[in-house]
Amino acid sequence: MKRIWSSLFADTEGAPFLIRRLVLENARDYAWRYALAFVFMGLVAACTAASAWIMKDVINEVFLERDATTVVLIAAFVLFIFTMKGAATYGQQVVLGQIGNAIIARTQSRLFHAITRQDVGFFETSGIGDLGTRLSHNATAARTALDLVVTAVGRDLLTVVALVAVMVVQDPLMSLIALVIMPPAIIIIAGLVRRVRRVAKTQFVSLTRILSIAQETISGIRVVKAFAVEDRLRAEMDAAVADVELRANKITRLSARTSPVMETLGGAAIALVILYGGYSVIERGGDPGAFFAFITALLLAYDPSRRLARLNVNLSAHMVGIRLMYDILDRVPGETDEALPSADETVTAGAVRFDDVTFHYGEVPALEGLDFTARAGEVTALVGPSGAGKSTVFALIERFYDPTSGRVLVDGADVRDRPLEALRGRIALVSQDTFLFDISVRDNISIGRPTASDEEIFQAAREANAHDFILALEDGYDTRVGEGGGRLSGGQRQRVAIARAILRDAPLLLLDEATSALDSESEAKIQSALANLMRGRTTIVIAHRLATVREANQIVVMDRGRVIERGTHAELFAHGGLYKRLCDLQFAEGGSSPA
Numbered sequence: 013m014k015r016i017w018s019s020l021f022a023d024t025e026g027a028p029f030l031i032r033r034l035v036l037e038n039a040r041d042y043a044w045r046y047a048l049a050f051v052f053m054g055l056v057a058a059c060t061a062a063s064a065w066i067m068k069d070v071i072n073e074v075f076l077e078r079d080a081t082t083v084v085l086i087a088a089f090v091l092f093i094f095t096m097k098g099a100a101t102y103g104q105q106v107v108l109g110q111i112g113n114a115i116i117a118r119t120q121s122r123l124f125h126a127i128t129r130q131d132v133g134f135f136e137t138s139g140i141g142d143l144g145t146r147l148s149h150n151a152t153a154a155r156t157a158l159d160l161v162v163t164a165v166g167r168d169l170l171t172v173v174a175l176v177a178v179m180v181v182q183d184p185l186m187s188l189i190a191l192v193i194m195p196p197a198i199i200i201i202a203g204l205v206r207r208v209r210r211v212a213k214t215q216f217v218s219l220t221r222i223l224s225i226a227q228e229t230i231s232g233i234r235v236v237k238a239f240a241v242e243d244r245l246r247a248e249m250d251a252a253v254a255d256v257e258l259r260a261n262k263i264t265r266l267s268a269r270t271s272p273v274m275e276t277l278g279g280a281a282i283a284l285v286i287l288y289g290g291y292s293v294i295e296r297g298g299d300p301g302a303f304f305a306f307i308t309a310l311l312l313a314y315d316p317s318r319r320l321a322r323l324n325v326n327l328s329a330h331m332v333g334i335r336l337m338y339d340i341l342d343r344v345p346g347e348t349d350e351a352l353p354s355a356d357e358t359v360t361a362g363a364v365r366f367d368d369v370t371f372h373y374g375e376v377p378a379l380e381g382l383d384f385t386a387r388a389g390e391v392t393a394l395v396g397p398s399g400a401g402k403s404t405v406f407a408l409i410e411r412f413y414d415p416t417s418g419r420v421l422v423d424g425a426d427v428r429d430r431p432l433e434a435l436r437g438r439i440a441l442v443s444q445d446t447f448l449f450d451i452s453v454r455d456n457i458s459i460g461r462p463t464a465s466d467e468e469i470f471q472a473a474r475e476a477n478a479h480d481f482i483l484a485l486e487d488g489y490d491t492r493v494g495e496g497g498g499r500l501s502g503g504q505r506q507r508v509a510i511a512r513a514i515l516r517d518a519p520l521l522l523l524d525e526a527t528s529a530l531d532s533e534s535e536a537k538i539q540s541a542l543a544n545l546m547r548g549r550t551t552i553v554i555a556h557r558l559a560t561v562r563e564a565n566q567i568v569v570m571d572r573g574r575v576i577e578r579g580t581h582a583e584l585f586a587h588g589g590l591y592k593r594l595c596d597l598q599f600a601e602g603g604s605s606p607a
Contacts, residue, residue: 030334031327034158041118042111046162049111052104053166059097061174064309066090068182072301108162112155119151122341129345132412140227142220146336153333160330164323168316175313182306183292221252361423362438362520362550363388364409369418371404371573378404379573382418386566391551393561395591396570402554404573406443406522409552410436422520440513443524444556446505448497453482454489456497456508460516469515476511478504510542521551525560558595567591 039046069086127134127143179187229236229245236242292303364386371379379401386392394402407413408420411427420427427435440460448456457469464472469489473479481504485491497505513521523542539560555561562581569577569584569591577589584591 030331030338031157031161033338034154034334035161038115038118038158042114045107045111049104049107049162050166052100052107053163054170055100056097056104056167057170057174059093059100060171060312061178061309062093063090063097064175064178064305064312066093066305067308068301068305070301071304104163104167108159112159115155115158116151119154119337120147123147123151123337126340126343126345130343132407134343140224142224144223144227145220146333146340150333150337150340153330154337157327157330157334160323160326164320168319168323171316172313172320175309175316178309179306179313182302182309186292186306222249222256225249225252360438360519361388362518363421363423364392364520364550364552365419365421365424366405366408367419367421369408369415369420371401371408371413371416377573379408379415382570382573382575384568384575384578386550386552388423388550389548390565391546391553391561391563393553393555393564393567394570395555395558395561395567395594397594399572400570401573402570403524405570406441406524406552406554409520409522410439410441438518439520439522440516440518441522441524442506442509442513444554446497446502446509448493448500448505448508450492450495452487452490452492453485453508456493457511457515460512460514464515469511472511472515473508475514476507478507478511481507519549521546521549523551524554525556558591558598 066086066089069082123146127147176187225245225248236245366382366384369379369382370377382401382405384392394405396402404413408415409422409427411420411432414428422430422435449459454466454469457472458464460472461468466489470479473482473489482489482491491499493499493505493508497508500508513523553561553564555564555567561567564581566578567581567584568575569589571590577584577587577591579587585595
């Protein structure tokens with residue numbers, strides 16, 4: 013028995029193992045509510061068995077004894093049985109519904125927490141549609157699977173056991189005849205389960221594709237409209253929806269096949285019972301009341317038996333979602349702070365050093381032996397052609413990734429030895445691709461420092477040249493900016509992001525061409541604000557427009573992941589290397605002097 017039990021739960025991808033894990037994870041928190049639900053389901057099973065048992069007295073008292081008083085008492089008892097059954101069914105459904113809703117909420121929170129603990133690389137390899145499906149579909153799959161198991165054990169199994177007990181008491185031999193359908197039913201259902209499992213896997217992929225297409229369309233609606241690709245996207249969506257429909261219909265057909273199987277086998281069992289029971293009553297003088305009670309119990313047992321037969325088939329359709337849910341929950345967090353110093357041992361001056369750093373995106377090299385220092389309190393500009401590795405430098409400083417080899421040091425300590433929250437809490441980032449949350453302007457700015465007062469928020473907005481346009485919005489600082497900041501213009505979004513960075517008041521600033529989306533007048537004001545902000549702080553700027561970094565203390569010229577030149581603007585321009593060629597090209601296009 014022990015060997016059978018162990019083999020049953022040996023497969024960590026199998027339904028028994030996953031269901032057992034689901035039950036163990038949730039049983040403790042909802043134990044008393046499950047116990048209450050089982051009490052209700054036990055009452056339902058008892059009432060169902062009693063309704064079959066009473067048939068013996070109904071037949072004998074009405075048709076044989078013709079006792080009117082007893083018939084009235086039996087009728088009253090039948091009314092009581094069904095009233096009790098209805099109340100117990102209501103209680104069972106309410107309790108299980110509340111547990112199910114709590115499980116969905118808890119699972120979605122657990123999944124979201126697990127997702128946010130992953131590193132940036134995880135999100136670059138996981139599509140939004142895939143993660144969205146796991147948050148919605150997988151949490152619901154966990155709830156549905158538990159509901160199926162609990163109701164199968166607590167209601168259907170108890171009901172079948174109670175009714176079989178009635179049948180055995182009435183006639184053991186007829187009970188044995190009725191159970192001859194079990195072996196062929198088990199064999200047929202097992203084959204259906206395997207086929208449903210295969211189809212469910214492909215259906216999940218199609219569901220993910222639907223969410224991905226919808227997200228891409230909504231996020232890139234301006235590009236969609238500008239290039240008139242609506243028809244192509246509609247065709248892709250129609251194909252994905254049709255595929256999901258096809259898979260769903262296939263699962264429906266496979267699940268529905270349990271009905272004709274059970275109907276046919278059940279009909280055969282009932283026919284055999286009627287033949288034997290009729291012969292026993294007619295030829296051997298058997299008790300007709302007992303025969304009718306047996307038939308009633310057998311008929312009442314049919315529906316819960318059919319649901320139990322379909323249980324494995326129905327569970328298989330949800331097992332794919334549960335497996336994928338545990339893929340996320342069991343995934344080792346990509347960002348950990350184990351055995352790191354306390355948050356007090358954090359960034360103060362913000363000096364940054366790249367010590368022979370190599371980094372690969374998979375097999376593709378991004379940095380090769382990168383070595384430079386951004387001195388504390390100075391402005392260091394990173395320039396170079398596209399693909400030189402400038403953005404990767406920022407990603408490694410923020411520790412979105414860890415170097416393949418070498419070290420990234422901030423204030424002399426390896427960033428891997430600092431608590432992530434403390435490290436990032438002392439860095440302000442303004443990227444070229446500005447992202448705002450769908451909350452108010454005030455809340456977007458205060459993300460930089462949640463404890464800031466309104467006056468501090470207003471001052472940061474003034475320094476970012478954002479205060480006036482914010483006041484002109486419908487609800488001022490309380491105006492919601494829309495998903496991704498879509499209700500604001502590009503320049504407005506960037507000024508809010510700059511205000512957020514100003515408010516953070518961090519010793520280390522990372523600026524990815526922070527003024528790229530501004531007009532000339534706004535840019536001049538922001539450059540002045542940034543100059544005041546950068547004074548006394550370590551600032552690293554990714555410069556696309558070289559005119560913006562002429563006054564940098566140090567310019568680091570990168571190409572193919574390496575530093576090939578470094579110095580001031582005047583030194584590099586006089587040197588006549590890559591930096592001068594980039595200046596000549598850019599300033600020639602702009603029509604201004606590079607000197």
